[in-house]
Every structure is written in C-alpha cells, then in structure tokens.
Amino acid sequence: MDSVQYLLSIETRGIKLGLQRTRELMAACGNPQAGLPSIQVAGTNGKGSVCAMLANIFKTAGYKTGLFTSPHLVNVNERIRLNGIPIPNNEIDLFLQNYREAIEKIEATFFETITAMAFWYFKNKNVDIAILETGLGGRLDSVSVCEPLATVMTSISLDHIEILGETLSEIAFEKAGILKKGVPCISAKQDNVVEEVLVKEGQRINAPIHFVNDKFPSELIVNIPGTTQHENAQLAVSALKYINNFEIQKTALKNGLQTVQWFARNQHIQHNPLVIFDVAHNVESIQSFLEYYSSLGITGKSVLIIALQSRKHIQPLVSTLQKVFEYIICTEAPGRNPMPAKVLGEYFTNKNQFEIIPNTEKAIRLGLEKLKSQDGMAIIGSHCLGPAVSKVFKISFDKY
Numbered sequence: 407m408d409s410v411q412y413l414l415s416i417e418t419r420g421i422k423l424g425l426q427r428t429r430e431l432m433a434a435c436g437n438p439q440a441g442l443p444s445i446q447v448a449g450t451n452g453k454g455s456v457c458a459m460l461a462n463i464f465k466t467a468g469y470k471t472g473l474f475t476s477p478h479l480v481n482v483n484e485r486i487r488l489n490g491i492p493i494p495n496n497e498i499d500l501f502l503q504n505y506r507e508a509i510e511k512i513e514a515t516f517f518e519t520i521t522a523m524a525f526w527y528f529k530n531k532n533v534d535i536a537i538l539e540t541g542l543g544g545r546l547d548s549v550s551v552c553e554p555l556a557t558v559m560t561s562i563s564l565d566h567i568e569i570l571g572e573t574l575s576e577i578a579f580e581k582a583g584i585l586k587k588g589v590p591c592i593s594a595k596q597d598n599v600v601e602e603v604l605v606k607e608g609q610r611i612n613a614p615i616h617f618v619n620d621k622f623p624s625e626l627i628v629n630i631p632g633t634t635q636h637e638n639a640q641l642a643v644s645a646l647k648y649i650n651n652f653e654i655q656k657t658a659l660k661n662g663l664q665t666v667q668w669f670a671r672n673q674h675i676q677h678n679p680l681v682i683f684d685v686a687h688n689v690e691s692i693q694s695f696l697e698y699y700s701s702l703g704i705t706g707k708s709v710l711i712i713a714l715q716s717r718k719h720i721q722p723l724v725s726t727l728q729k730v731f732e733y734i735i736c737t738e739a740p741g742r743n744p745m746p747a748k749v750l751g752e753y754f755t756n757k758n759q760f761e762i763i764p765n766t767e768k769a770i771r772l773g774l775e776k777l778k779s780q781d782g783m784a785i786i787g788s789h790c791l792g793p794a795v796s797k798v799f800k801i802s803f804d805k806y
Contacts, residue, residue, distance in 0.1 A: 408499075409495065409498045409499045409501075409502045410481075410482055410483075410495065410498060412502060412506070413482055413498070413502075413516060413519065413520065414482065414516070416509070416514070416515065416516045416519060417516040417742065419513065419514075419515045419516065421515065421517070421542065422515050422518075423542070423543070423546035423547070424546050425546060425548065425550065425551055427512050427513065427514050427515070427518050428514075428518045428521065428522070428548040428551050429551060430508075430512045430514075431505070431508060431509065431512050431514050431518055431519070431522045432522055432525065432551055434505060434508035434512070435504075435505055435508075435522050435525070435526050436526075436529075438522075438525040438526045438528070438529035438530075439525045439529075439551050439552050439553060440553065441553065442525060442528060442529055442533075442536055442552065442553065443533075443534065443535050443536065443555055444535065444536040444537070444538050444552045444553070444554045444555065445460060445535065445536075445537050445538065445554055445555060445556050445557070445558060445645065445649065446538045446540060446549060446550070446552050446554040446557045446558070446584050447460075447537070447538065447539050447540060447557070447558040447559075447560065448540035448543075448544040448547075448557070448558075448559055448560070448581050448584045449540075449558075449559050449560025449561055449562055449581060449594070450560065450561060450562050450563045450577070450581075450688070450690065451560060451561055451563065451634075451688070451690050451691045451694070452560040452561060452594075452634065452635075452637070452638045452641075453475075453539045453540065453560050454475050454539055454668060454671075455630060455635060455638045455668050455671055456558060456560055456638045456641055456642050456645075457473060457474075457475055457537045457538070457539045458473070458475070458630075458666055458667070458668040459628070459630075459638065459639055459642040459662070459663060459666050459668075460537045460558075460642050460645065460646075461473040461487070461490070461537045462490070462662045462663075462665060462666040462667075463642065463646070463654060463658060463659055463662030463663065463666075464534070464535050464537070464652070464654070464662075465489050465490060465662070466658045466661045466662035466665070467652070467653065467654045467655065467658035467659075467662070468658075469534040469535055469652065470488070470489065470531070470532070470533045470534045470535075471488070471489055471533060471534065471535055471536075471537065472486075472487070472488055472524070472527070472528035472531070472533040472535070472536035472537065473486075473487040473488075473490070473536075473537050474486055474487075474521070474524040474528075474536065474537070474538045474539060474549070475487075475539040476517070476520075476539060476541050477789045478789070478792070478803075479669060479670055479685075479789055479792030479793075479795075479796070479803040480792045480793050480796050480802075480803050480804075481803075481804065482498075482520070483495070483498070483804070484803060484804060485520055485524070486520070486523065486524045486527055488527070488528075488531055488533065490805070491805065492804050492805075493523075493527055497527055498523065501523045501526055501527070505522070505526075517541050517548055518548045521541075521548040521549055522548075524536075524538075525552075534652075535555075535652065536552075538552055538554070540581075540584060543577075543580035543581060543583065544580055544581045544582065544583035544584040545579070545580050545581075545582070545583020545584075546580070546583065547583070547584075549584075550583060550584055553586075554584075554586065554589055555589070555649050555650070556589060556590050556591070556592060556645055556648050556649050557584045557585060557586065557589060557590070557591045557592075557613075558591070558592050558593075558641060558642075558645045559581065559584075559591060559592070559593035559594060559596075559604065560594050560638065560641060561594045561595075561596065561637075561690070562574070562577060562578050562581055562596060562597070562600045563577075563597075563688065563689070563690040574597060574599045574600055575599050575600075575602075575603050578596075578599065578600040578603035578604060579603055579607070582603060582604050582607035582608075585604075585607055585608055585611055585613040585615075586611070586613060587611050587612050587613060588612060588613065589613055590613070590614050590615075590616060590648040591604070591608060591613055591614070591615045591616070592616050592618065592641065592644050592645040592648055593615055593616065593617050593618065593641075594617075594618055594637060594641050595617060595618060595619065596617070601617065616644070616648065618640055618641055618644045620640060620644065621640075622636040622637070622639060622640045623643075625660075626639065626643070626659070626660060626663050626664075627660075627663065627664050628663050628664075628666065629663065629664055629665055629666045629667060630666060630667075630668050630671050630672065631672045631674075631698060632671075632672045632694065632695075632697075632698040633694075633697070633698070634694040634697075634698075635671070635672075639663055642663075643659065643663075646659070669683075669803045670683050670684060670685045670789070670792065670795075670803070671684060671685070672684050672695065672698050675795065675799050675801060676799060678779045679706070679777040679778065679779050679780070679781045679782060679783065680702070680704065680781075680782045680783070681774070681777075681782075681783045681784075681785065681799075682699065682782070682783070682784050682785070683784075683785045683786075683791070683795050684784065684785075684786050685786070685787075685788060685789050685791070686786050686787070687714060687715065687718055687786075687787050687788055687789075688718060688719075688720075689719065689720060689722055689723060692720060692723055692727075692786065692787075693723065693726075695784070695786060696723070696726060696727070696730055699730065699782070699784055700730060702782065704780070704781065704782035705780045706777075706778055706779075706780035706781035706782065707732040707733070707776075707778075707781050707782075708730060708731045708732055708733075708781065708782045708783070708784070709731060709732070709733045709734075709735070709773045709776050709777060709781065709782070709783040709784075710727060710730075710731035710733070710734045710735065710783070710784050710786070711735050711737060711766075711769050711770055711773050711783065711784070711785040711786070711791075712727075712734065712735070712736060712737070712750065712785075712786055712787045713736070713737045713738055713739035713744065713745070713747070713750070713766060713787045713788050713790070713791055714744075714745040714750055714787045714788060715739075715741060715742075715743050715744060715745060715788055715790070716743040716744065716745045716749075717743070717745075718745065718787075720753065721753065724753050724754060724755070727754075728754060728755070728756055728759060731759075731784070732759065733759060733760065733773075733776060734754055734759055734760035735760065735761055735762075735763055735769045735772060735773055736748075736750040736751040736754070736760060736761070736762045736763070736769075737762075737763050737764060737765070737766045737768075737769035737770075738750075738764040738765075738766065739766055739787070739788040739790035739791045739794070740766075740790050740793070741788065741789075741790035744788075744790065746764075747762045747763065747764040748762055748764075750762075766791060766794035767794045767797060767798055770785060770794055770795070770798045771798060773785075774798075
C-alpha cells in the first residue's frame with residue numbers, strides 16, 4: 407500500500423474530536439508546532455479563501471509560506487502547500503516511514519495525521535509563516551494545538567450541527583476554542599449572538615478581539631469573483647495589521663490579492679457556454695453563490711448539477727434554486743457520507759424540472775448536452791465533486 411493509499415485507508419477511522427491524540431502524535435514528531443510562526447483561521451464560510459489570500463500576500467511579499475487547508479478536491483497533497491505548490495509524494499513517504507508506527511499506536515485519525523504532517527513539513531522547510539485552516543469547529547480541532555501569532559474568524563453560521571451544536575451560540579462557542587491568551591483575534595462582522603459569545607470567551611481568556619467594520623478599498627482587486635470574496639479579502643487585509651515582524655508593502659498586498667487563486671470558488675471552468683464550479687454546501691454559502699451567479703446576466707437557460715453530503719440542510723433555498731435554474735440534476739458525489747441522489751431529489755417539488763443521476767460524471771455530461779452557447783451551468787454542493795469535474799473538463803487543482 408503506497409503512502410497516499412494508506413492515508414486514505416485511515417479515513418475510515420472517521421472524525422474523533424479532541425486534542426489528546428494530536429498532542430501525542432505531535433510529541434512523537436518532535437513537536438513541530440512549537441515556535442512555528444502561524445495564523446489560525448476558523449469560521450463557517452470563507453476560511454479557505456481567507457487562508458489562500460493571506461498565503462498569497464505573504465508569498466508575494468517574499469516570505470516562504472506554508473498553507474494548510476481542507477478538504478482536498480482531487481489529491482490529498484493539495485491540503486499542504488509550500489509557496490502554492492502541493493507537498494510532493496516523497497515527503498509524504500518520508501513522514502509515514504518515520505511516524506507510521508506512532509500513528510498506528512495512537513490510532514490517530516486521517517485529519518490528525520495530515521495536520522501533524524503539515525506542521526512537520528513546514529518546520530522542516532523552515533517556513534517564515536504558516537497559514538492554517540481549522541478543520542471542524544475549533545475547540546477540539548487538531549489545528550488548535552498551534553501557537554499562532556494571530557487568529558482569524560470568518561463569518562459563523564449554522565453548519566455541522568450534528569457535531570458542533572444546534573444553535574448559533576453553541577457553534578460560536580466551539581469556534582471560539584481557537585482563541586489563545588494574549589493572541590489577537592480578528593473577526594468578520596458577526597451576528598449579535600455570535601459576537602456576544604466571542605467577546606465573552608475573549609474576555610475570559612484575555613484574548614483581544616477586533617471586529618472588522620472597514621469597507622473594502624476600491625483600489626484592491628481580488629482574483630476570486632463574488633462580493634463575498636471582498637469581505638474575505640477585507641478580513642485578510644485587516645488581520646495583517648495585527649501581525650508584527652513581517653513587512654508587507656502595499657504592492658505585495660495589492661499583487662497578492664490580484665493573483666490569488668482558490669479553486670472551486672465561483673471558478674469559471676468553461677466559457678460559451680459558461681460553466682461554474684463552487685463547493686458551496688450550506689445555506690449561507692449557497693446563497694452567496696446564487697447572488698454571484700444571478701449577477702452574471704446569463705441570457706439563456708441555466709442548468710444546476712448539485713450533490714450534497716448527508717445531513718446538509720438546504721430547504722430554505724429550494725424555491726430560489728428552482729427559480730434560478732430551469733433544469734436541476736441531482737447527483738451523488740463520493741466521500742464518507744454522501745446524501746443519496748434520490749434523497750436530494752425529494753427536496754425539489756417541480757418534477758418536470760429535474761432528474762436524478764447518481765453517477766456524477768454522467769450527470770455533468772448530461773448537463774453539458776443541454777447547453778447552448780448563451781446558457782449557463784453551475785456545479786455545486788461538495789468538494790467531493792472535484793474528481794468528476796477534473797476528469798470531465800481535463801483540469802488540475804494542483805498548481806497555482
């Protein structure tokens with residue numbers, strides 16, 4: 407079994423929240439998180455985009471920059487990048503040769519293992535800064551063993567309620583677990599309930615919290631389309647004000663945002679007819695995607711390919727989806743907990759308007775057959791759509 411196959415095989419251990427195993431694994435790897443300059447990002451939507459923007463700004467400013475994000479679209483290597491380039495297989499091999507015994511002994515999960523690997527790789531490569539995306543929640547997430555220079559909180563909304571809690575305040579409490587004593591937290595504007603929880607937790611552990619209220623400077627251009635990305639960029643730019651010992655010139659800031667790439671976020675993968683891929687998978691992110699898609703002024707008809715992971719809730723958006731898209735194809739992306747295409751189909755009421763095609767590639771190809779040059783197609787709902795999109799459109803999500 408090769409290294410990548412081994413990593414994917416331990417995915418069957420599922421999600422086990424808690425930091426004990428992570429700490430044991432970090433200790434076995436020589437505690438690479440200790441003293442590693444980093445910024446930890448948590449929140450519900452926009453985490454990956456904010457991380458990508460921060461990483462590209464630091465890289466453009468001449469700093470050796472690590473980026474750890476999740477999940478991946480096609481290859482597990484995408485999660486760990488050095489100056490934009492995914493970790494090579496030989497580095498994964500080396501890590502597992504050294505620490506596989508410890509991984510087995512500790513019964514570390516896939517995410518705990520990949521987090522330890524990211525810290526180990528960044529420490530070995532002597533990065534100037536590591537940008538770290540929190541996996542799930544914050545309080546019990548493996549990434550939270552880091553020692554950050556600052557923490558960043560994107561907008562918090564209801565998602566993963568079966569794990570993090572059923573109310574906004576419960577979810578906010580879990581996310582607030584990334585706060586560290588004396589470490590500034592820069593937060594997007596939040597719902598009042600969320601703000602209250604963050605302020606309370608910040609006061610409790612003496613972590614100063616700064617909420618972003620500035621308007622996004624009009625002279626800055628972000629290379630990821632959509633107005634939500636302006637909010638993400640504003641958060642990234644604001645966070646830089648609280649990080650010392652790094653010199654980020656205005657030109658690096660400007661060029662970093664202008665050249666940032668972040669796959670599967672309003673990503674135009676074909677033109678005439680237009681096809682857009684976005685991993686929006688909860689109410690807030692799908693709403694943002696719909697606002698962007700509707701702003702494009704598509705004159706022909708619109709087709710939607712959608713797949714969700716189980717336990718996702720999109721009921722509030724069903725009528726809007728049925729208005730925006732003349733034709734809807736429900737499919738089933740692979741992954742640990744896919745929502746069966748048939749179950750997803752039950753959300754939609756206009757039976758003349760949609761069909762169920764469990765095979766993702768087939769669903770995408772059928773959607774393409776329905777398009778004329780002035781039409782549009784959206785592929786949304788899950789990172790697990792990545793392999794099918796990559797195959798059908800012959801594109802890679804590796805190199806920036």
